[in-house]
Amino acid sequence: MKIGIDIDGVVLDFERTMRFYAEYYDVLKKHNGKSKNEFSYLKNYDWSCDERDEFIKEYLIKGTHECSLVPGSKCVIDLMHDLGCQIILITARGSINKKTKIEVLNVLKKYNVYYDEIYFEVIDKVNVCKKIDIDLMIDDNPKICNELKNNMIKTIYLKDNDKKKR
Numbered sequence: 001m002k003i004g005i006d007i008d009g010v011v012l013d014f015e016r017t018m019r020f021y022a023e024y025y026d027v028l029k030k031h032n033g034k035s036k037n038e039f040s041y042l043k044n045y046d047w048s049c050d051e052r053d054e055f056i057k058e059y060l061i062k063g064t065h066e067c068s069l070v071p072g073s074k075c076v077i078d079l080m081h082d083l084g085c086q087i088i089l090i091t092a093r094g095s096i097n098k099k100t101k102i103e104v105l106n107v108l109k110k111y112n113v114y115y116d117e118i119y120f121e122v123i124d125k126v127n128v129c130k131k132i133d134i135d136l137m138i139d140d141n142p143k144i145c146n147e148l149k150n151n152m153i154k155t156i157y158l159k160d161n162d163k164k165k166r
Helices: 014-028 049-066 073-082 099-110 125-131 142-150
Strands: 002-005 086-090 117-119 136-139 154-157
Touching: 014 049, 049 099, 073 086, 086 125, 125 136, 125 142, 136 142, 142 154
Parallel strands: 002 086, 002 136, 086 117, 136 154
Antiparallel strands: none
C-alpha cells in the first residue's frame, strides 16, 4: 500500500512552531495582534508584503530547524513501514524558499524518520497522488483533504485543534 503523508503539521510540528514565531513577530512589529482566523499563519496577520517577506527570511529556516515531530508521527510511520507500506512524503515545502528543502531533510534525518520517496514543491497534491498511485493520503489541510476525497483518493484529515477549519 502506498501511503502519502504531508510533512508540515503531520510529521513535523513546523506549523505550531511558526504560529509562535508569527505571534512573536507581530508583537515585535507592534501590530494589534488580531488574527484573521485563517488556516495559514502567513495569511493570519495584516502584514504588508515587505513584512511577510521579512518574516519568511528571518524565521522560515529557523522554525524548520527548531521544530519537533508531531507527537506519535514517527511511531505510526515506523508501524506502517513495518507492515510493508510504502511511505511517500508529499509537501509544498520548497515553494516559498528552496533552501528549506535541505533543512527539512536534515530534520527528518535528525529524528530518523523513515520514508521511501519525498516530493517537494507540490502545489497540486491531487495530480501528484494520482500520478504516483497513492492509496491513502494523510494531510492536515481540510481543503486539500476535500479535494483528494472529491477525486476518489482516500484521505485521513489530521486536525490540529489550534488550527481553524476553513
